[in-house]
Amino acid sequence: MTAHKARKTARPAGKDQAGAQLRALICPQSDPPPKPDTETAPAHPHENLDRTVRATAARLTGGVSPHAFIEAWSDWALHMARSPGRQLELIEHAQENVFKLTNYLLNIDDAAEPPFAPKAHDHRFAHAGWNRAPFEIWAQGFLAAQDWWNYATDHLRGLQPDDADRTRFMMRQMLDLMSPSNFPALNPEIIEATVQTRGRNLSEGAVHFARDFLHTMTQAHIPAPPGYQVGKDLACTPGEVVFRNDLFELIQYAPKGGTVQAEPILIVPAWIMKYYILDLSPRNSMVKYLVEQGFTVFVISWCNPTAEQAELSLEDYRKHGVMEALNAIDAIVPGEKVQAVGYCLGGTILAIAAATMARDGDDRLASITLMAAQVDFAEAGELLLFLDESQVAFLEDMMWDQGYLDRPQMARAFATIRAEDLIYSRAVRRYFLGQEDAPTDMGVWYADTTRMPARMHSEYLRGLFLENRLSAGRFAVEGQVIALKDIRAPMFVVGTEADHIAPWKSVYKTKLFTDNDLTFVLTNRGHNGGILSEPGHPGRHYRISPRPAGALYVGPDAWLARHAPRQGSWWGEWSQWLTDNSRGKADVPAMGAPEKGYAPIAAAPGAYIHQT
Numbered sequence: 001m002t003a004h005k006a007r008k009t010a011r012p013a014g015k016d017q018a019g020a021q022l023r024a025l026i027c028p029q030s031d032p033p034p035k036p037d038t039e040t041a042p043a044h045p046h047e048n049l050d051r052t053v054r055a056t057a058a059r060l061t062g063g064v065s066p067h068a069f070i071e072a073w074s075d076w077a078l079h080m081a082r083s084p085g086r087q088l089e090l091i092e093h094a095q096e097n098v099f100k101l102t103n104y105l106l107n108i109d110d111a112a113e114p115p116f117a118p119k120a121h122d123h124r125f126a127h128a129g130w131n132r133a134p135f136e137i138w139a140q141g142f143l144a145a146q147d148w149w150n151y152a153t154d155h156l157r158g159l160q161p162d163d164a165d166r167t168r169f170m171m172r173q174m175l176d177l178m179s180p181s182n183f184p185a186l187n188p189e190i191i192e193a194t195v196q197t198r199g200r201n202l203s204e205g206a207v208h209f210a211r212d213f214l215h216t217m218t219q220a221h222i223p224a225p226p227g228y229q230v231g232k233d234l235a236c237t238p239g240e241v242v243f244r245n246d247l248f249e250l251i252q253y254a255p256k257g258g259t260v261q262a263e264p265i266l267i268v269p270a271w272i273m274k275y276y277i278l279d280l281s282p283r284n285s286m287v288k289y290l291v292e293q294g295f296t297v298f299v300i301s302w303c304n305p306t307a308e309q310a311e312l313s314l315e316d317y318r319k320h321g322v323m324e325a326l327n328a329i330d331a332i333v334p335g336e337k338v339q340a341v342g343y344c345l346g347g348t349i350l351a352i353a354a355a356t357m358a359r360d361g362d363d364r365l366a367s368i369t370l371m372a373a374q375v376d377f378a379e380a381g382e383l384l385l386f387l388d389e390s391q392v393a394f395l396e397d398m399m400w401d402q403g404y405l406d407r408p409q410m411a412r413a414f415a416t417i418r419a420e421d422l423i424y425s426r427a428v429r430r431y432f433l434g435q436e437d438a439p440t441d442m443g444v445w446y447a448d449t450t451r452m453p454a455r456m457h458s459e460y461l462r463g464l465f466l467e468n469r470l471s472a473g474r475f476a477v478e479g480q481v482i483a484l485k486d487i488r489a490p491m492f493v494v495g496t497e498a499d500h501i502a503p504w505k506s507v508y509k510t511k512l513f514t515d516n517d518l519t520f521v522l523t524n525r526g527h528n529g530g531i532l533s534e535p536g537h538p539g540r541h542y543r544i545s546p547r548p549a550g551a552l553y554v555g556p557d558a559w560l561a562r563h564a565p566r567q568g569s570w571w572g573e574w575s576q577w578l579t580d581n582s583r584g585k586a587d588v589p590a591m592g593a594p595e596k597g598y599a600p601i602a603a604a605p606g607a608y609i610h611q612t
Contacts, residue, residue: 055401058394065394072166079159086156093151097144105137116143121498122420124181124428129188138180146175166385176419181428190432197434204434212430221612222447225439230448231605234441235276237288239604241301242592243328247312247320249301249606250328253291255588261579262586263366264296264333268322270344271302274448274609277528278343281441284534286571293575296333296589300325300346304611305453307403312453314349314460315477322353326364331596333589337366339578343531344502345460347373351484351510352470356477358486367581369492369574371531372502375484375510376471377464381503384465392461399454442528471513484510490517492577494570496530497522505556512553519546519577521570522560535569542570 057066080086100115114136118125125139153168155161180186184194184202193201215222227233239253267287269275278299279287290297300321305312329338342350347370354368374380399405429435437443469475475482491514495504504522511518523530523542533540543563554562592600 051397051400054394054397058398065388065390068388068390068394069166069170071390072163072170075160075163076153076156076167079156080152083156090148090152094148097148101140101144104140114140116140116147118143124179124420124425127189129192132188135180135186135188138186142175142178142180146172149175162384162388165382169382169385173419176424179420179424182424184432187428187432190428193433201434202432205431208430208434208436224444224448228439228441228444230276230444230609234281234444235279235605235609236282237279237285237291237604240591240600241602241604241606242332242598242600243325244601244606244608245320245324246309247303247316248325249303249601249608250325251299251301251604251606252332252591252600253287253297253299253604254591255294255296256292257294258588259585260294260296260588261582262584263337263339263582264298264329264589265290265339265341265578266325266329267297267299268325268340268342268346268350269300269302270346271317271450272345272452273450274304274445275299275301276605276609277442277445277532279605280445280532284441284532284537286532286534289534289571290575293579294585295339295578298325298329301606301608302450303608304450305404306451310399310403310454312456314352314456314463317349317456318353318356318477322349328598330364331598332593336586337364339367339369339581340365341369341371342373343371344373344527347371348375348464348470351375351487352475352477352482354487354489355482355484358488359480359482363489365489367490367492367578368487369494369578370507370510371494372496372499372507372527373493374502374506375513376506377468378471379503379506379509380465381500381506383501387461387465389466392458392466395461396454396458399452399457403454405452405454405457442532471509484513485515487514488516490519490581492519492521492574494521494523494531494574496526497524498526499530501527508556508559511547515550517546517549519544520559521573522563523570524565533569533571535571537569540569541565541567542573544570544573 058064097116104112104115125143129135130139149171150168153164153171155164184190190201214220224230224234237253239251241249242252243250267275267278269278279285282288287297287299302321303309326338326340340350340354342348350368351370351373354365357363357365377384395405426437430437463469463475467474470482471484473481473483491510493507493510495502495507497504499507508520508522511520521542521544523533524540525533533542543560543565545559545563592598594600
């Protein structure tokens with residue numbers, strides 16, 4: 001067994017050379033050559049002082065660059081100031097909103113529809129008390145203001161679209177903070193609970209707040225509640241760890257029955273969270289489902305990197321992660337191709353690995369499944385609001401100081417995208433209604449966050465998000481550019497309708513940059529819920545269609561209009577597709593291959609899943 005040891009270099013030299021290392025990794029040979037060594041010498045010590053100051057500021061702001069947001073406000077305000085016609089539009093829109101609101105409140109009728117309604121995912125005003133005066137006035141007034149600001153921050157001629165979107169995002173955060181639902185004296189649900197419990201809800205909420213505040217300050221690990229123990233109740237599909245290096249453990253799952261499909265499955269999960277989202281509870285475990293369908297399943301369980309692994313790179317995750325796992329499977333199931341599956345960021349690195357293998361003539365992949373994974377980042381949703389040169393540099397300074405992007409820093413970025421639900425509604429429930437969060441398998445997984453190595457995250461943000469090199473044909477591996485169009489193995493690509501991390505239209509663009517046989521599935525729910533769509537789950541539907549190799553491209557809106565939803569889970573379609581891409585049944589392989597250096601090390605789910 002080989003082991004990969006990530007090194008940590010001294011801060012002044014190693015960290016300041018990260019940019020040069022990144023160019024060597026992802027720049028094509030046709031790019032300008034790197035500057036001479038004399039120009040890439042360690043920076044003046046005073047620059048380290050600057051980076052330390054910026055890193056401190058970044059921790060206070062959660063990694064959000066104040067400069068980027070000030071620039072967005074300035075751009076919006078200056079363009080608005082020289083647009084008198086647009087100003088008149090806003091005045092007229094404000095008058096219309098006031099008229100609608102006044103007319104409704106003066107003619108309140110149980111049958112009348114309120115003029116303003118919250119978004120589908122906004123549940124702050126769902127309580128029946130918001131339909132009575134005076135609470136209805138406050139709710140409608142807030143929604144009217146929200147509607148006006150959405151209109152005011154719409155795109156404007158000459159205004160950078162990113163600045164318009166960023167200004168809208170910031171205004172939404174400010175409005176969410178000022179929502180009447182956040183104030184006990186204005187929220188009928190809180191008032192009702194306070195009267196019914198004689199204030200016990202507020203005292204219990206104070207206890208919750210003190211507990212959460214202490215946890216936020218200490219970042220102490222919170223054990224999973226009873227009934228949700230990892231390795232016992234969650235991530236409990238039987239298997240063995242058959243390979244381990246410093247980056248990941250490879251788990252082989254025990255088969256069901258006397259035969260299996262000949263081609264084994266390798267699942268490459270994202271390392272932004274732990275792998276067991278795909279082996280959650282027995283009722284919704286994708287791993288368990290695949291095993292029961294007669295597949296030999298392997299899963300990568302990534303380590304939770306520390307400051308000592310700050311120099312782990314994207315290339316490390318490809319070479320010492322995906323490729324090392326494929327080498328192990330070759331030894332355990334010799335002579336068989338692999339059906340590779342990638343989820344989220346794991347799907348992106350799998351696509352990079354597959355394109356590299358295609359370029360190098362490595363045909364070990366029988367098929368490729370990408371679930372909620374992007375290969376093009378031009379339409380990556382609201383996460384792009386956090387990314388420009390200023391933002392990335394700000395994050396890099398913070399990671400340069402601590403060696404990684406920490407868990408709460410990453411979680412806050414995702415939470416602010418749906419702040420009304422993930423931050424404020426939860427705060428009202430816990431601190432004013434005194435309600436404990438009901439434990440769920442996904443809630444336990446979501447709280448079990450991981451860190452991101454500094455170098456890898458910088459490469460990911462710059463090379464993929466910021467510069468979109470993979471789909472632009474400018475992403476190089478081992479000094480040579482790779483192309484997604486080189487991939488010939490059939491693909492099964494899954495997007496989810498309500499995904500705010502990997503928007504489905506961005507996932508759909510995999511069809512634009514490939515020419516192989518590809519089946520696209522669009523399922524309902526979000527980034528995690530849409531993937532965990534086991535058979536029998538109520539309220540699930542999906543759309544599906546194959547695209548033959550070489551077919552003409554059809555845009556996402558046209559595709560959506562042509563394909564009606566089908567009720568049920570997409571897992572059955574996927575299982576049949578995997579079976580169709582298999583050569584048939586074969587004998588069950590042994591667990592590991594001790595004679596080749598892949599002896600079982602420990603029972604699943606292994607040790608890395610427990611790293612905090």
